[in-house]
Every structure is written in structure tokens, then in C-alpha cells.
Amino acid sequence: MRWDTAQLLKRLFFAERSLLISQASWIPAIAPLDIKINLARYVWQSAETANALRERVFELRFPSRMMEDEGNDRALIAVFDTVRDSPSVPAFLLSVGTALLPAMRDAYQSYLKASDLIADGPTHRFLTLAVQEKTEQISGFELWIEAARSRNSDVWSQAAAWTEELGKRLFAVGGVGVESPASFLPPGRPLGAKPYSIPVHPARDGRFWPCRFYWPDIVDPSYPYGEGIQLQLRSAISHLNEAWAVEAGGVILSAFADILPWEWIYNSARWTYDESRHCRMGYERLMAWKLDPSWIPLGTYIYESATTVDESDIPLNLLGMLFFFETKNIRHKPERARLFHSYGDSLSEHDMDFDWADETLHASYGKRWLKELLAIRGQDPTAYEEVRKKCEHLVNDYVRTATPAEISALKTAAELLLNKARQLH
Numbered sequence: 419m420r421w422d423t424a425q426l427l428k429r430l431f432f433a434e435r436s437l438l439i440s441q442a443s444w445i446p447a448i449a450p451l452d453i454k455i456n457l458a459r460y461v462w463q464s465a466e467t468a469n470a471l472r473e474r475v476f477e478l479r480f481p482s483r484m485m486e487d488e489g490n491d492r493a494l495i496a497v498f499d500t501v502r503d504s505p506s507v508p509a510f511l512l513s514v515g516t517a518l519l520p521a522m523r524d525a526y527q528s529y530l531k532a533s534d535l536i537a538d539g540p541t542h543r544f545l546t547l548a549v550q551e552k553t554e555q556i557s558g559f560e561l562w563i564e565a566a567r568s569r570n571s572d573v574w575s576q577a578a579a580w581t582e583e584l585g586k587r588l589f590a591v592g593g594v595g596v597e598s599p600a601s602f603l604p605p606g607r608p609l610g611a612k613p614y615s616i617p618v619h620p621a622r623d624g625r626f627w628p629c630r631f632y633w634p635d636i637v638d639p640s641y642p643y644g645e646g647i648q649l650q651l652r653s654a655i656s657h658l659n660e661a662w663a664v665e666a667g668g669v670i671l672s673a674f675a676d677i678l679p680w681e682w683i684y685n686s687a688r689w690t691y692d693e694s695r696h697c698r699m700g701y702e703r704l705m706a707w708k709l710d711p712s713w714i715p716l717g718t719y720i721y722e723s724a725t726t727v728d729e730s731d732i733p734l735n736l737l738g739m740l741f742f743f744e745t746k747n748i749r750h751k752p753e754r755a756r757l758f759h760s761y762g763d764s765l766s767e768h769d770m771d772f773d774w775a776d777e778t779l780h781a782s783y784g785k786r787w788l789k790e791l792l793a794i795r796g797q798d799p800t801a802y803e804e805v806r807k808k809c810e811h812l813v814n815d816y817v818r819t820a821t822p823a824e825i826s827a828l829k830t831a832a833e834l835l836l837n838k839a840r841q842l843h
């Protein structure tokens with residue numbers, strides 16, 4: 419009946435919500451760029467499904483628009499939340515990829531089988547898509563798990579034990595299924611749990627040239643941003659290095675998930691996904707020029723400016739950092755798109771044009787949610803400009819820590835890349 423259906427969809431919403439928060443929070447800890455980029459996309463897909471579930475619950479319970487909390491599903495959601503405390507990257511990948519995601523896919527499939535296509539048609543449409551997406555996500559995780567298995571043999575048995583324990587707990591609470599849940603929660607944390615903390619240093623893909631500052635103009639204002647091939651390359655390097663923004667998006671999504679309303683999660687999931695597309699634009703552009711990843715600088719400085727210079731409020735710093743860089747760079751973008759057009763580089767032009775539209779949306783997210791956060795903290799909501807200024811100072815302070823050796827190595831790397839790009843162009 420209508421009320422029971424709403425109850426079940428509410429459970430699926432909370433499970434999807436928990437899953438996406440955990441995935442977002444792990445983005446900085448996972449090194450392979452491919453995983454960072456796709457995890458951001460999965461987070462966004464989950465947020466879209468969760469949002470559709472939530473809206474459907476409201477429709478079925480009209481006129482009530484109250485979501486309450488997990489209610490009878492508290493034990494189930496607590497099991498889902500556990501993966502955030504995974505002891506290692508392989509343990510996280512294995513438990514999400516082989517326990518939680520298949521549980522969600524199976525639950526959606528059972529729902530579609532058990533429910534009425536006519537009476538509940540609107541749910542059928544978005545859950546059919548959700549099953550397809552979950553199937554794709556599971557395949558993605560299987561590939562990553564295979565790669566992790568070959569690299570980290572010692573943590574593998576721990577990851578397997580962790581996943582087995584999680585599976586037992588999921589079974590004990592009755593699974594996600596369409597049956598009514600048990601509200602029994604196995605006591606204590608599972609063996610091996612490691613309380614989640616925000617990574618201070620983001621993990622970097624070893625295929626790239628590792629550095630803190632990814633282009634000489636960051637540490638040397640006299641170094642030209644350039645034009646022609648130099649500008650095309652610089653812009654692709656910027657896009658690739660938006661890896662930091664994907665990580666920041668994931669961290670802030672999870673850090674403020676229980677403080678801000680659902681719309682925050684929904685907006686920041688999209689934000690994180692958009693940044694992953696910008697990062698991928700740079701990656702694909704550089705690969706299309708046939709540049710070897712080992713020549714390409716992949717830095718950490720913006721993320722670390724928010725986590726190492728001032729550790730008092732890392733999530734707020736990361737949000738402020740996104741807002742600072744987006745509002746700082748946005749004005750250059752239409753002009754650069756025009757220049758790329760004049761070079762006949764339609765790929766760079768196209769990327770920059772779409773990037774501009776995304777960043778305009780993000781600037782509004784930044785302003786809105788910084789204001790709401792400040793208000794919740796009892797501070798003046800109009801002081802969001804001060805957060806932006808503070809982040810500018812944090813970055814400047816961090817940039818000043820660049821050593822002469824680091825700067826000269828970076829200039830050598832940039833010249834090498836530029837020469838390779840000229841040769842291959």
C-alpha cells in the first residue's frame with residue numbers, strides 16, 4: 419500500500435545517502451586518478467537517485483514533506499555508515515564494491531519486481547536507471563579491486579576479513595531488501611575499523627610527475643602564463659590539477675552532510691562531479707597530445723593550503739578554497755575560449771566554454787552554502803567574503819614555502835613538457 423511503499427523508499431533513500439557520503443569522503447585517500455574521477459561520478463549518480471527517492475516519498479505521503487530520520491532502519495544505516503571507517507583503501511573498495519553496491523542493486527531489482535508498474539510508474543522509471551547505474555558501478559569497482567589486489571597483497575586478507583564482517587552485519591539487520599528490517603544492531607565497532615579522518619595530504623597517482631606546485635607561474639609571478647601552445651598546455655594542466663577540487667568537494671560534502679540540509683548534499687555531489695569532469699577534460703586533452711603522464715605535473719598545493727597551514731577548520735577552509743579559486747578564475751575563461759578558437763583548437767575551446775557554465779553555477783553554490791554555514795554557527799552570514807580572503811592568505815602563505823630547488827625542478831619539468839608538446843603538436 420501507499421504508506422508501506424513510502425516507508426520502503428525512505429529506507430532506500432537513507433541507504434543511498436549513506437553510501438554516497440562514504441564514497442565522497444574517500445576520494446582524497448585513493449591515488450589512481452581514474453578512481454577519483456569515477457567515484458565522483460558515482461557519488462553524483464547516487465545523489466540523483468536519492469533525490470528522486472526522497473521526492474517520491476513526499477508525493478506518496480502528501481501533504482507531509484517531513485523526512486524524519488532513519489527510524490526503524492537505524493541499524494541498517496549504521497551498517498552502511500561503517501564503510502567510512504574502513505581500515506584501508508582495498509578494504510573500502512572491497513566492502514563497497516562487493517557488499518553495499520550489490521545489496522543496493524538487488525534491493526532495487528526486488529522492488530521493481532514486487533511493485534506495480536501502473537500504480538507506481540514514476541518510481542519504476544528512476545529505479546530502472548538506478549539498477550543500470552549500480553551495475554556499471556559494480557563493474558568499475560571490480561576493475562579497481564583487481565588492480566588493488568595485485569598492488570597490496572599484505573592488506574588483502576585484512577580487506578577480505580573486513581568485508582566478511584560487514585556482510586555478516588548486513589545479514590543480521592535483515593539486508594536492504596523489501597522485507598521489514600530487524601532493528602537489532604551488532605554491538606560495537608567491527609574488528610579492524612579505523613575511525614575516519616580527513617586526509618591531510620591527498621593521495622596522488624604515481625603515473626604523473628609528483629609535486630606540490632604544478633606550474634612555475636604559481637611560485638614565480640614573472641613566469642608567463644603564455645599564449646599559443648603554452649596557453650593551451652597551461653589550461654589543460656590547470657584542468658587536470660582540478661583533482662584537488664574533486665577531493666575538496668568530496669570532503670566538504672561528507673563533513674557538512676549532517677549539519678546542512680539534504681539540498682547541500684545534492685548540490686555538492688553535482689559540484690564534485692563537475693570538478694571531476696574538468697579534471698578529466700585536462701587529462702584527455704593531454705593524452706590526445708600523446709604526452710607521457712610521467713612528464714605531467716600533478717600537484718597538491720591548493721588542497722594542502724586548506725589542510726596544513728590552518729588545521730582549525732579544514733572543511734570550512736576547503737569550501738572557502740573552492741569559492742576563492744572559482745570566483746578568481748572565472749573572468750578569464752570566456753577570453754581563453756576565444757583564443758583557443760583563434761588557434762583552431764576546438765577541443766580546448768569546447769572544454770573551456772562548458773567549464774565556464776559549470777563554474778558560474780558553483781560560484782552560486784559557494785556563496786549560498788558559506789552563508790548558511792556561517793548562520794548555523796551563529797556568525798554573520800554576510801562574512802562569507804572574509805572566508806574567501808582568509809583562504810587567499812592561506813594559499814599565499816603556503817606558496818611562500820616553495821624552496822629554490824623545488825622551483826628550479828618545476829621549471830625544468832615545465833620546459834620539458836612544453837618542448838614535448840611543441841614536437842608532438
Ligand SMILES: [Fe+2]
Nearest residue numbers: 660663693696
Ligand atoms: Fe572546475
Ligand SMILES: [Fe+2]
Nearest residue numbers: 744776777780
Ligand atoms: Fe568549480
